[in-house]
Amino acid sequence: MTIPLKNNPKVSIVIPLKEINQNLKECIDSCLKLDYPNFDIIVLPDKNSKDFKSSSEKIKVIETGNLTPPKKRDFALDKTDADILAFIDDDAYPVKDWLNNALVHFKDGEVAAVCGPAVTPASDSLRQKASGEVYESFLVSGMHALRYKSQKITLVKDYPSCNFLIRRSIFADLGGFNTNFWPGEDTFLCAAITRKLNKKIIYDPGVLVYHHRRPLYIPHLKQVVSYALHRGYFVKRGLNPTFEITYFFPSFLLVGLIFGFVLALFSHQLKIAYLALVAVYLLLVLIFSISKDLRLIRSTAPKALSSGDGNRRRSVSTLSKPQPLGWGASNGLILLKFLGIIMTHIAYGFFFLKGLFQTKLKEE
Template sequence: MLELEASSQLGPSTHGPARVIGETARSGPEPGGAPSVAIIIPLHRDSPTFRECVRSCLALRYESFKVIVVSDTEVAVPSEVKLVLTRAGRDTGPGEKRDLGMRVSEADFFAFIDDDAAPDVHWLSRAVEIFDDPTVGAVGGPGVTPPGSVWAERAGGAFYESWLGSGPYRFRFRPGRRRPVDDYPAYNFILRRKAAEQVRGWGTGFYGGEDTVICLALVEAGWQIVYDPSVVVFHRRRPVLTKHLAQVGNVGRHRGYFVKA
């Protein structure tokens, strides 16, 4: 257990030193020839889906990675996982948590996933290959409906995947063709360390739309953002339509602030 001050290269600090638990633990095999990756999970609240997210991350088929959970309150995690407590004295946003997770890591890449998602076993290996192109600063992939979802969740997933629900952005929720993008959600977002340092991290306390902020900064700095359908996570759907629409509306409203700006 230790306290760690913020790095000026990865976004502004909005609170005091973080409390790090499990600093010496390593998730996955010892580092070898593969680039190192820090999987950063900004925790909203403890839940069965969060615990499934952690289990799935630990089961990834990749040579060199760590799992970092960033939370405002202490939560039980496996010994292989590094838990970072914000010590902010308030609820922090996901962008703030992601910045803090990056500050406690020396990895070559940062892989961001939401606490209600679970990665495909080849998630990291397929993403890291794309970074062989030195102009690529970030990679995203689809967040598909998990296998075994109940009917109401499948219905929510079908809405996301439809033109009515997502319009031209349906590829974010089901595999589409590989393409460059200028904005991508953070539930499945892998970031090159050099690019993260150049744009100074996420740099916002917004809840929803913070991913638009960093994507705009990356594009402005000259980095490519690539969507690839093979970089898959399984993203839990809202089972009730009203909750689903409220979630879409909340994120869309915050994204609109940045578009207008």
């Protein structure tokens, strides 16, 4: 049985990155403004930069050499005596009460890890915001959309490591991420927590970070391709914490589009049916592309939040709530999102299938 933590346990915020960059400064500045006293920040670049000067005694910069993010996080294990390891990406930054909101859950000895949404910041470009809204869409992320927008407190079985806090003792017992895979390393850690240890991973909307997106289209799709390839391979190997039929939906769509088109060439009736189904799909994508904008237009003022809300959406709901864009920008966002959802489906569907038939990935 895991022992509940003492008051104000020490937290090490671990930031793995390739090289020192401008996003890191934003991340560190936000971390230093946290309303929690007992923490330090471990920055893990391949090589330190002469231009980077630590602005606080809380910051430790440790060169790791050419390691992947999961290997860097494993590396941090021996560099701290903290009770909790808080993983965050260098292109993300936390809200002020990030740690306080997370540490509440560690009072329960059965909770091994805590996570929260990584929402798109208002400062992102239009194409970055479009990428964020593609990920937020139910048509793309399904029940996993809580990774990109605030939803109620719940248990999860798989979660990205860009906003993930874990007991150091458990991380050490599991040998860290203990995998060469990246991305997808978090799947192995979460599977070990929920399957091997039978412990809980809590999602709380108050454990919120802002995460800069990769803009549509090429950078966004490169990320999707990498996710899909690894997810397909993990499904083949039985490495996912849970089997979800929704993983296959983009591939079903892609195969249906290709074979439907071929069959439609030989039959007028099949051609009509094929075009009708394609029209239904495009209509669904359009509806999901404009639905968020319609909700924003209808909301004329922010609603007061109950202080006794059991799901603790708290002030986070207003912090992460997007503001309506101007007419031209809104139209541009809708078009980007519409095309982005379609291209994400096609890219994910193809590379998920490729992962299923892959005999080995480059990390092995």
